Amino acid sequence: MTKKFLLLAKTSIAITFNPRRMFSKQNSKATKGKTTGYLILALILAVYIFGFSTSTYYVLGNALNSINSLRLLIYLAIFSYTAVTLLISIISAQGYLYKSKDLPMLLSLPISQFSVLLSKFLLLYLYELLYVIMILLPAFCVYFYFAGITVLGIIGAFLCCLAAPLLPLAVGSILSFFIGLLTRRMRRKNFLTIILSLGFMVGWIILVQNSGSILEYVIANSETLQQALTKFYFPSVLVADGLDGDIIKTLLFVLVGVAAIVLVFGLISRKYSDIIAIMTSTNLKKKNKAYTINTKHRSAFGAMIKKELSCYFSSSIYVMNTITGPLLLVIGSVALLFMDKEQLSAYTGDVNFGQFGVALAAVMLAFIPSISPTTCSSISLEGKKLWIYKSIPADVKDILKAKTALNLIITVPEILISSVLLSFALRLSVTDYILVVALGIVFNLFFSLTGLIINLSYPKLDFENETVVIKQSMSVFLTMLLTFGFMITTILIYVFTGFDFYIFALAVLLVVVILILLCIRILKSWGVRKFNGLY
Amino acid sequence: MLEIRNYSKSYGNKVAVKNLTLTIENGDIYGFIGHNGAGKTTTIKAITGIMPIEQGDILLDGVSVKRSPTECKKKMAYIPDTPDIYESMSGLKFIKFICDIYEVPVKTRENNIKKYAESFEMLGDLTAPISSYSHGMRQKINIIAALAHEPKLMVLDEPFVGLDPKAAHILKEYMRQMCSTGASIFFSTHVLEVAEKLCNKIAIIKSGELIRSGPIAEVRGDSSLEDIFLELSE
Numbered sequence: 001m002t003k004k005f006l007l008l009a010k011t012s013i014a015i016t017f018n019p020r021r022m023f024s025k026q027n028s029k030a031t032k033g034k035t036t037g038y039l040i041l042a043l044i045l046a047v048y049i050f051g052f053s054t055s056t057y058y059v060l061g062n063a064l065n066s067i068n069s070l071r072l073l074i075y076l077a078i079f080s081y082t083a084v085t086l087l088i089s090i091i092s093a094q095g096y097l098y099k100s101k102d103l104p105m106l107l108s109l110p111i112s113q114f115s116v117l118l119s120k121f122l123l124l125y126l127y128e129l130l131y132v133i134m135i136l137l138p139a140f141c142v143y144f145y146f147a148g149i150t151v152l153g154i155i156g157a158f159l160c161c162l163a164a165p166l167l168p169l170a171v172g173s174i175l176s177f178f179i180g181l182l183t184r185r186m187r188r189k190n191f192l193t194i195i196l197s198l199g200f201m202v203g204w205i206i207l208v209q210n211s212g213s214i215l216e217y218v219i220a221n222s223e224t225l226q227q228a229l230t231k232f233y234f235p236s237v238l239v240a241d242g243l244d245g246d247i248i249k250t251l252l253f254v255l256v257g258v259a260a261i262v263l264v265f266g267l268i269s270r271k272y273s274d275i276i277a278i279m280t281s282t283n284l285k286k287k288n289k290a291y292t293i294n295t296k297h298r299s300a301f302g303a304m305i306k307k308e309l310s311c312y313f314s315s316s317i318y319v320m321n322t323i324t325g326p327l328l329l330v331i332g333s334v335a336l337l338f339m340d341k342e343q344l345s346a347y348t349g350d351v352n353f354g355q356f357g358v359a360l361a362a363v364m365l366a367f368i369p370s371i372s373p374t375t376c377s378s379i380s381l382e383g384k385k386l387w388i389y390k391s392i393p394a395d396v397k398d399i400l401k402a403k404t405a406l407n408l409i410i411t412v413p414e415i416l417i418s419s420v421l422l423s424f425a426l427r428l429s430v431t432d433y434i435l436v437v438a439l440g441i442v443f444n445l446f447f448s449l450t451g452l453i454i455n456l457s458y459p460k461l462d463f464e465n466e467t468v469v470i471k472q473s474m475s476v477f478l479t480m481l482l483t484f485g486f487m488i489t490t491i492l493i494y495v496f497t498g499f500d501f502y503i504f505a506l507a508v509l510l511v512v513v514i515l516i517l518l519c520i521r522i523l524k525s526w527g528v529r530k531f532n533g534l535y
Numbered sequence: 536m537l538e539i540r541n542y543s544k545s546y547g548n549k550v551a552v553k554n555l556t557l558t559i560e561n562g563d564i565y566g567f568i569g570h571n572g573a574g575k576t577t578t579i580k581a582i583t584g585i586m587p588i589e590q591g592d593i594l595l596d597g598v599s600v601k602r603s604p605t606e607c608k609k610k611m612a613y614i615p616d617t618p619d620i621y622e623s624m625s626g627l628k629f630i631k632f633i634c635d636i637y638e639v640p641v642k643t644r645e646n647n648i649k650k651y652a653e654s655f656e657m658l659g660d661l662t663a664p665i666s667s668y669s670h671g672m673r674q675k676i677n678i679i680a681a682l683a684h685e686p687k688l689m690v691l692d693e694p695f696v697g698l699d700p701k702a703a704h705i706l707k708e709y710m711r712q713m714c715s716t717g718a719s720i721f722f723s724t725h726v727l728e729v730a731e732k733l734c735n736k737i738a739i740i741k742s743g744e745l746i747r748s749g750p751i752a753e754v755r756g757d758s759s760l761e762d763i764f765l766e767l768s769e
Binding site: 392 | 580583584585586587604605606607608609611613615617619620621622623624628631632633635636637638640641
């Protein structure tokens with residue numbers, strides 16, 4: 001069993017991450033350069049996230065240490081990590097464990113169902129380990145900084161990092177199964193998933209926005225919180241004891257995680273093929289009555305837009321990943337509308353907020369909705385269905401236009417709504433309003449086009465589940481990096497040059513318009529060639 | 536009329552198709568046979584504009600697929616070997632999408648959808664999501680969508696795989712009907728009996744090279760197509 005499991009696991013990892021293709025000696029110089037660049041960028045991003053997380057924990061750790069409640073830092077970190085992993089498991093387990101396209105083939109092989117399940121779980125586990133680096137590891141470092149470091153403590157931290165995903169993954173997998181079971185017959189199940197996820201996201205944003213007061217609350221109620229967290233999630237005590245050098249408690253924590261996995265996956269694997277059959281079956285109700293086929297003619301471009309919208313809303317994970325930015329913008333605008341204006345006026349030294357208000361609105365409208373445009377994964381998501389676009393008599397330019405239009409259909413309404421809210425919140429004049437709306441739309445068009453160019457450069461058409469394309473593909477990562485890079489560079493140039501805001505904004509607008517024209521030119525020539533070359 | 540002129544395609548060092556020249560006249564049902572990996576799908580993908588043509592050319596009614604792909608595609612329909620279609624849509628929405636792209640007039644599309652959906656016993660399932668369809672039902676939707684826009688050339692890659700015997704029979708009938716009106720059909724198959732009974736011409740491809748082509752009676756002579764195929768592919 002172990003041999004077959006290892007073979008399956010090795011194959012799954014090779015298919016998903018494809019390290020051989022990345023580091024193949026046969027790769028051209030350009031490909032090698034791209035791979036190296038990608039790895040460097042990934043490293044920079046990892047260091048950035050780790051640094052950001054560590055500094056946040058440091059602030060909290062410093063405050064908690066001063067009131068002798070440092071262990072609360074670990075309880076909070078473990079609790080946050082568990083909550084995030086649990087949510088991600090619930091969302092991702094469906095794709096990885098129950099609906100992965102290769103499951104029927106794997107289950108037909110002479111391998112135990114438990115091995116198949118574990119090989120699928122392994123991918124999910126590796127993905128969750130990334131969050132250990134972002135959430136857990138920085139907290140452990142900060143804890144050691146204040147509490148002191150021991151060899152047993154380091155061993156404990158290492159083992160806890162490895163074992164931390166196990167319990168939430170086991171629970172998440174079971175919950176994901178039941179959610180899938182309850183919603184599989186629902187015609188609008190994607191909308192339900194989207195609404196539930198949006199609700200969670202709004203809650204999360206509100207939590208982050210109020211992090212200052214939450215921090216004050218944590219410090220003021222540290223003892224009550226410690227009691228609540230240790231009662232609510234007892235393994236957090238084991239982790240804290242493990243970091244203090246109690247290796248028995250560390251091993252107990254590992255044991256709890258392993259036991260949860262063995263128990264849950266042992267149960268699932270007994271009926272794994274039945275579960276997959278249930279999860280992937282849909283209710284096909286036959287209409288016996290003959291009905292009239294009413295059709296109305298739509299232009300080819302209109303049909304493509306309709307197709308893009310249909311595919312977009314059919315994938316809750318695609319919606320969630322791309323709606324975050326526009327949603328953040330609307331929430332931020334509403335928050336600004338109800339914010340204490342006197343505080344803001346005092347900060348800017350102007351009752352009408354002056355150029356600060358316009359600059360804030362401009363940054364919000366230009367960059368926030370563009371964090372993850374739909375275009376950066378829309379070519380990849382065609383996958384095995386790419387033959388449809390390739391074989392129909394549609395101009396490739398129109399296909400690319402339809403994909404760009406989808407992103408604008410999603411972001412522009414939010415920009416317009418938020419701009420009205422911001423104009424009231426920040427007391428913008430009509431001219432300022434026109435300027436910020438123009439910046440918002442122009443920047444969104446620019447990032448839609450660059451997303452498309454990046455996806456054409458790094459398409460991933462051979463995927464077993466779309467989460468890999470939407471959340472983990474190189475083009476999505478590079479597009480996010482470009483948006484952040486562009487935002488930081490623009491802000492830094494403005495801050496350090498001290499230009500008049502209006503002159504600077506108009507210059508930026510002009511530059512981005514030129515870049516848009518350049519992108520269109522690239523897409524019309526190179527983009528069309530690249531699309532034609534995909535198959 | 537479809538003309539394949541000196542078409543070649545390589546994947547790295549591996550030659551998939553070598554200097555293929557073939558002419559499909561109006562009214563032909565042309566079978567394209569060969570063992571696995573012989574270059575059938577590569578050729579079909581080049582004809583339909585899915586794969587770029589690097590060497591040689593392919594012309595439909597004198598128009599180059601290489602230079603004017605959209606113009607050529609307007610006269611063509613393609614049915615792939617695996618029916619991967621948009622699962623988020625219903626069968627009807629997918630057919631409507633194809634009809635919109637091919638600018639099929641409303642009356643024609645309504646009549647055609649009804650006619651073909653009834654024949655393939657899909658009328659009751661048209662509004663159900665494609666995600667709930669079986670492999671065969673997806674293939675039927677693909678076929679209905681292809682027939683609905685009345686193509687002049689239909690290119691099919693292993694079209695009978697996954698179809699039930701009745702649906703396969705109906706498809707063969709429609710293929711014959713299409714060709715009787717002057718349209719042509721080019722399809723790949725492994726089922727030699729189908730090729731023998733349905734086609735008026737065949738082409739045999741081996742390791743990317745055309746080894747025999749022409750009217751079926753000429754190609755097989757006094758032997759069966761199976762004997763000829765086995766003899767030529769050895």
